[in-house]
Amino acid sequence: MDHRKEIHDQVLNAANKDELREVYSEWADAYDHDLVNEMGYVAPTITVNEFQFYLHNNQVAILDAGCGTGLVGELLSKKGFQNIDGLDYSPKMLKKAEEKQVYRDLTQADLTSSLNIPDNQYDAVISVGTFTCAHVGPVAFNELLRVTKPGGYICFTVRDTAWEEDQYHLKMNVLEKEGRWKRIKADTANYIKQEGSKCKVCVYQVT
Ligand SMILES: C[S@@+](CC[C@H](N)C(=O)[O-])C[C@H]1O[C@@H](n2cnc3c(N)ncnc32)[C@H](O)[C@@H]1O
Structure with a gap:
């Protein structure tokens, strides 16, 4: 099997958090090249x-939740955004993110637990590739909502297979009915071109 496909399969089928952290530790150095250049992420x-x-304002405070090696921070920085904090639970991935020198702050934390971040800290949260199989489930929305200011945005992807498996729409609709956030959009888009996978790209506004 192609080594990239092999490691990517391990990531999507990790039995627990320790195993997932271990796989990302092995993959961190080659992650950007494998996933973006070779697989079309x-x-x-x-x-x-x-x-x-x-x-529209480049000074907004942004949390990149599950920042990994910093691909998202790098793209945001190229667009002029300056106040980007990154959070991930893999130390090796965070080290790669640090090398990109685009983050104001980087923190190791688990998105499925309580975060050591005050309420209403961010104007926007972005999370790409983190709501996926064997990673983070919809439980993390509660903390992302808590740390985002009212009127702020939460922008994230959900991999197509995880969307079905974890019944994302149910949790997202409950949060909307509770008046926690408002759906702006949830459109289907390409995810990893070489494998033909899709994701939902979701934008919610905190109410
Ligand atoms: C596919 S990568 C996406 C990284 C980056 N956002 C990107 O698009 O390249 C998923 C990331 O989620 C992180 N992750 C997985 N479970 C996590 C958790 N419970 N808390 C925080 N980060 C987690 C992994 O360490 C990994 O860096």
Whole structure:
């Protein structure tokens, strides 16, 4: 099997958090090249373009949740955004993100637990490639909502297979009925071109 497909399969089928962290630790150095150049991972570009459509002020405080090696931070920085914090639970991925020198701050944390971030800290949260199989489920929305200011935006992808498996729409609709956020859009887009996978690119406004 192609080594890239092999490691990507391990990522999507990790049995637990420790195993997932281990696989990302092995993959961190080759991640950008393998996923973007060889496999056609287009989700960061698509999502950052969508994000920019709603956020016009380059001074906004942004949390890149599950920042990985910093592909999203790099794209945001190229578009002029300056106040970007990154959060991920893999130290090796965070180290690669640090090398890109586009983040104001980088933190190791688990998105499925309580975050050590005050309420209403960010104007916007962006999260690409993190809501996927064996990674982070819809439970993380509660904390992302808490740290985002009212009127702020949460922009994220959900991989197509995870969307079905984890019944994302149910949790997202409950949060909307509770008046926590408002759906701006949830469109289907390409995710990883070489494997033909799709994702939902979602934009929600915090109410
Ligand atoms: C496919 S990568 C996406 C990284 C980056 N956003 C991108 O688009 O390239 C998924 C990232 O989610 C992180 N991750 C997985 N589970 C996590 C959790 N529970 N808390 C925080 N980060 C997590 C992984 O360490 C990995 O860096």
